[in-house]
Amino acid sequence: MNKSYLFIQPLDTLFFRSGKPFSKGEEAFVDSSMVIPYPSVIWGALFTSLCINSGEERLQKFSIKDEDLQKLQVHHIYLHNPVLGKTLIPAPLDLFVDDKREYFFTEKYINNTLSNVPFSTLLKPSIKDTEREENLFINVEDLFESYTARQNYRTTVYTPDNFSTKNPKVGIALSKTSRTTVNEQFYKVEMVEFAKNWGFLVEYESNYAFDNGILKLGGEGKLASFKKIEQPKIPISSTDIEQAKYVKVYIQSPTFWESGDGIEELNNIDGFELVSASIGKYLSIGGFDVNKKEPKSMKKAVPAGSIYLFKKENNNSNLADIIKTLITDNTANCNGFGKFQVIPFKAN
Template sequence: MKLLKIKPYDNTFFRLGNNFEMRISTVIQSKNIAYPSTFFGAIFTAILANNDVFREKFLSKKANNDHFKILSIKQIYLYDEKQRTAYISAPKDLFIGNNISYGSFKRLEENEASILYSSYLEEPEGDELERTDNYYVNIKDFFPKYRYKILQKRDLKHENDIFIKNLKTGIALDKGTGTVRESCIYTIEQTEFKDSEENHWNFVVEYDINNDFVREYYDNIEIKNLDKGHLKLGGESKVCSYEIIDNKSIASFRLEQRDEILKPEEKVKVVLTSDSYFKECLEKSFNDEIKIQALVNDKPIYIGGFDLVKNKEKVMYKGYSAGTVILLQNTSNNDVNINEYLSKKITADFTNGFNQYIYVKGE
């Protein structure tokens, strides 16, 4: 896996998956971090731009889905280049006030109503606590701090410390008359990094090229890895610089997620670290030997898009935002390899950055 640092030169526009209708009151919101598929498309386009022979052969194939076999991306980080620190969305069982507090999972009584799960997250006691929905957490020493509940306030950053939101007004023109169409004024929310002398923010994307596949199916061509250059990203194709970097914190973060065994009756807490969706509903994806005990999430997100090859809208999925926490329990009589099981259930169908996760044993 290589680490690609991406820095937009200008405001970015990463649209949500909701429907858009042009009205005077319409405000089109922008995500802080684009859906992983946006980064996937930008990186693959940069690969095509930097590999002429491969590009010619790839584009000559009609209805070609080989890009999902050639390129894979995994975790997307927010990266402070000045401090050399990387951040992911904070887990949604954390609460912040004067210090960091953890919600606790409580089992519902038999006479209590529950739609799906046997447990729920109880908020910690304390005044003026807010859930960390809009926070990002430093990945340095994250696993021991999160597992043993010793995260500190300094380990988190609010989105307002990283991003600035700007508004841009647009209009729609009548193609026949060339004049402004009535009631077709809209406002686009754009996002930019909040850089300073102390902080210099970027995206960092883990990516890998499967040259074994390319050599086998593209006449022994070798794709040249990206090094340093420019690509276009987001809804308005904003120009960004990119370059390969190394970072010890990210390398350590990946190594810390070792294979572990979940014994019968033991629990594991899974944190979705990217926007995620399941082609079947979440409940059908689990609830065999391991059952969902609780789900801690925000309002649903909607993940779709437009297929340029087929010239039609993609299937829209209801998804889960990064930071969603799933509490699982081994209800079988067998030991289960956690990472092997979760990889099969969560990431097996995805090479485009969706459905990334981390886990810690216990609650």
């Protein structure tokens, strides 16, 4: 299968839930929609379209076999605007914003003097009166250019307000038997509406062709259009990695680790020393098993944007291959999860 690319453009507001628990009647506010859904959401929408357009009957019988899952492999998911020529990914979690909220700066690492922290260096802001923020986005080219320039280099960072707006929605639960409203089960959600020309760029592999069409996406099955596009110019590696003494592993999509945060696994790689990390709050990711007709158990995942900093002890090992093997052990049949980039780090 060859890699192809789809541009998915929402035609309505969307709602992508996190794994945060919610019970109507006990809580009034459900959650704010995530901007980028979990890869499984995109995979599910495309797989449904694949089954329908290819005449498959298994979908109607709610029986999906392992060989069916291999018909579609989702790789990277980006925020994309083809008119502006912008392709965004979650910003690394070792960027800081100043008190004027005008510029963003990369970090610095200092020697660790705290014995209860499992790293030889600690992350600190490179400029006074700055703080780390989450839920930010960066142009994919900047990940390999301005971001690697290190301290005090100003990097353009985008907030969700730059390409989307939140739309509140109020609802109330309905009885499954009478289809009438249920008392004391009022709730409120915040949907996300993308600005003009913004959508999702999806890198995938499939034996079946996706050309143009409509699919249902997210909570409430809102409509989105999709069309196949030519391969965009997206950097996926750096030529400076072999010469760099330090390298960073940037987590591009939610990643599952047996230990939860990946520290245990990544702290035992021959030829590399894990010297520091900047990890976001873990995600709880589940789903629904259509074969068993029951929810899947929740699993912890490290969020996109998390950073692991390594010091190279020799040049004989390929860090990307090692980490790919480690991640694969925990992401079997998890299309789109566990994606990462290895980039050089210009240490002090």
